[in-house]
Amino acid sequence: MNKRYLILALLSVAIGAGMLLMPENSRVKEINPDQLLNAIDDPSRFLSTDLITDRLVKKDPSLLLIDVRPAAQFKTFAIPGAVNIPLDSLLTESSIEMIGKKELDKVFCSNSDLMSDQAWILSKRSGFEPIFVLEGGVNKWFNDIVEAKEPAAFESSEMLALYQFRKAASQHFFGSPEVKSEVAVAPKKTTPVQKKPVEASTGGGC
């Protein structure tokens, strides 16, 4: 056999052996501190309550609202459609399955946007995308949507339209307050973290 071919064969085997020494990269890549700091400084991750409400009302299937408050608070009140992943169980396997879904827009919310932002930073560091934070959190959502305040007469028509949208959304979630049913106050149903088997991502290249 020609010497050249022998050398080539040895070389390709050596290259292959080099691969064995490489660390097998995990499913998601952690981003380095510099990138994370730049991401933190970028306010575009904050989505307004109205935007989220609009997507909730339209039942946008690509939206996943993640409530990071403790389970007890989630039970008392939660935005309809939200899923509860308490902050301290953010990195458990079942939560990572949810946060790791590439095709969903994950929006974190907590009472304000402090805890949700912390959840966002840690998820961002672990390389999960696309993730967002609900600006103002559940408190602001409750203020804006459920207790929407009628704008004064002199305010612009845009404000009035916004108010009507909020009012309609509130009625969509909780029904009209005028119609009083005779059903006793039912305890609010809560959804635990839904466990789903890991699906192999079949999405195409993006």
Place this chain on the structure above:
Amino acid sequence: MKELNKTNRLTIVVVAIVLVFVTGILTLQKPDLKYSFTPAQSLEMLGDSSGYLTSGKALAIIAANDGKTVLIDVRNSIAFDRGHVKDARNIPVRELFSKQSLSFLKEVEKGQQTILLYGETPRQANGPWIMLRQLGFKNVAFINSTFGQISGIENDTIAKKTSLLNEVPLIDTAALKKLSASSSPSEKTVEKPVPVKKTVKPAKVEPASGGGC
């Protein structure tokens, strides 16, 4: 055999490929900054309440001025020039990891002083606080109140909405009961989000307008 005459070309190609690989491995850049904690450890660290300071405590520390703390203002330089807490040093969020600020922060850490971060809102100081903690700084805390509260500015529009800034549930339960009484239970069940394949719309991003901050 014909191919043997062509092996010269083959050798050139192979050498070129190997050169590419070697230069790639030689220029492999190790990031300058490394996390000292895994995400799980950082998550645990978030529960450490010594990292959060209420405005009252912060004001006491600022008043005491015993040299044990170094105040860092993470707002941008324009806001800093317009007014800042006495003796505070300005390190905008984006410059936190510049060589200059890192060496300064390391010196502070060496001198057994506590780094105290504050921003326009708690949220602004929160990010830098987590980052510094993750990089291994131990004596870091942030002030969990607005700049207006600690600098004593009157007419502070943000501070009036404190309800929106802290992690305290402020749900009007009376109003809630009224609501839940009128709605049928079926409406409250949370729908499972259906994963959509390939049709993910680009997320609309709204500039932070109005709102709490």
Place this chain on the structure above:
Amino acid sequence: MTGPLIPMELIPEAWNNVIALLLGMGFGFALEASGFSSSRKIMGTFFGYDFVVLRVFFTAAITAMSGIIYFDFMGWMDASMLYINPYYVTSAIVGGVIMGFGFALGGFCPGTSFCGVAIGKIDAMFFSAGLFLGIMLFSEMYPLFSTLYNSENLGGIKIYEMLGMKRNLFAFLLIVAAVGMFYGAAFVEKKVTKVEY
């Protein structure tokens, strides 16, 4: 086709066609340089007197594979962003049989037939004409085939995931297998009587 650089917006979308053209020229050059414009040389694989097809394609495969793995490691590209064709089991088998039949009959595969056309081979010209005719027929009769065509979609699966192996280990084994195959092919070539062409 043009890698993950365009989705990452390192290269504007407009360059897509230019890069594709350059890659196509490179591909054609490599095919012609390996003598693939000769249908006799290609058929050597089936009759055992010339295994150059096997060598070229396996070399290309392991080179590209190690390139992707190394570049991914060095951070020059993101292997997870590569598009993987979904695997349709039935249509892959049926298509493979038809393609192999045409391959053995005509002595060209689609790419090499265009190489043959480029250097003026008449058989290659007929082959390419038949190719376009076949494409047209298939497109016209697509509704007839569509159920077969779209059945048993396994998605973008990877062999090493199906085998439950580590990616790099699989890559290493593939390289070893390829080198072993080259030596085996050379051994067979020696045994079989030489065909002059």
